[in-house]
Amino acid sequence: MRNATLRKVPTEQPAMMDSIVEVRGISKSYGNVEALRSIDLDFPRGKLTSLLGPSGCGKTTLLKIIAGLIEPDGGKVSVNGREVSKPGPERAFVFQDFALLPWATVLRNVAFGLELRGRPVAEREKVARHYIAEVGLSGFEDKYPHELSGGMRQRVGLARALSVDADVLLLDEPFSAVDEQNRRKFQEDLIRLRTNQNKTFIFVTHSIEEAVYISDRIVLLSPRPGRVSQIIEPEIDRSVDPDRIHRDKHYLDTVEEIWQGLKQYVD
Numbered sequence: 001m002r003n004a005t006l007r008k009v010p011t012e013q014p015a016m017m018d019s020i021v022e023v024r025g026i027s028k029s030y031g032n033v034e035a036l037r038s039i040d041l042d043f044p045r046g047k048l049t050s051l052l053g054p055s056g057c058g059k060t061t062l063l064k065i066i067a068g069l070i071e072p073d074g075g076k077v078s079v080n081g082r083e084v085s086k087p088g089p090e091r092a093f094v095f096q097d098f099a100l101l102p103w104a105t106v107l108r109n110v111a112f113g114l115e116l117r118g119r120p121v122a123e124r125e126k127v128a129r130h131y132i133a134e135v136g137l138s139g140f141e142d143k144y145p146h147e148l149s150g151g152m153r154q155r156v157g158l159a160r161a162l163s164v165d166a167d168v169l170l171l172d173e174p175f176s177a178v179d180e181q182n183r184r185k186f187q188e189d190l191i192r193l194r195t196n197q198n199k200t201f202i203f204v205t206h207s208i209e210e211a212v213y214i215s216d217r218i219v220l221l222s223p224r225p226g227r228v229s230q231i232i233e234p235e236i237d238r239s240v241d242p243d244r245i246h247r248d249k250h251y252l253d254t255v256e257e258i259w260q261g262l263k264q265y266v267d
């Protein structure tokens, strides 16, 4: 396979990049636990960026600060050039535990974000049906969350995030609760959605393989207090068969190189 190389990017970002999310000097402590120290990051528009690093290095904290769900102690986050301090319609958060309404059908769950925004029922159901199809759940509109597998519930969460038409989708380990088959399938869907929907994805994962497989860029955070230690662009040609990518030497070398850098932090 051609065109699969590891590219390291300076952690000081070039000013010319079209970034949709800008993080400047973000710090956060919980009591005397310093989670994040002075994070500066730019997230390119229309790309998928993964946050990767040892357990407890502040990945989820950073994602929630970008979402406006946690207030930082210092620094600021801008989205589309505008400083943000609370959740807003241009960002949608897909929770690790799905956060679905157990008493509502798939259709209602997916349409829920639009319902909160007071959109008419016909419009929100039309949009919801569209995204239910996009994530491969057509035919399940009238099911309830307890009737679905973990992977399907995760898709409902993603469809809900897509249906509110946010520019930025924030995903906190979306595949952690699903089995390997569903994980692979969902990764492929995410790559397709990223291309078709032209959304910006910011993605927290524990998995080096997953990060290399799906990401346009990978931000490696150092152990707590989390700081940006490296930015990597694994230039993988994703137009080829996914099974070929997983066996490709460049893919495997990239995974190995990141692992060599991270393994010192594993007990």
Ligand SMILES: Nc1ncnc2c1ncn2[C@@H]1O[C@H](COP(=O)(O)OP(=O)(O)OP(=O)(O)O)[C@@H](O)[C@H]1O
Pocket (backbone or CB within 6 Å): 030, 033, 035, 053, 054, 055, 056, 057, 058, 059, 060, 061, 062, 206, 224
């Ligand atoms: N609400 C909280 N109160 C106290 N400490 C917290 C809180 N949330 C997170 N922490 C601590 O802050 C640090 C960063 O946590 P965070 O969940 O952001 O890291 P993470 O990199 O996402 O971790 P993991 O990979 O294990 O999910 C950890 O040491 C965690 O224990």
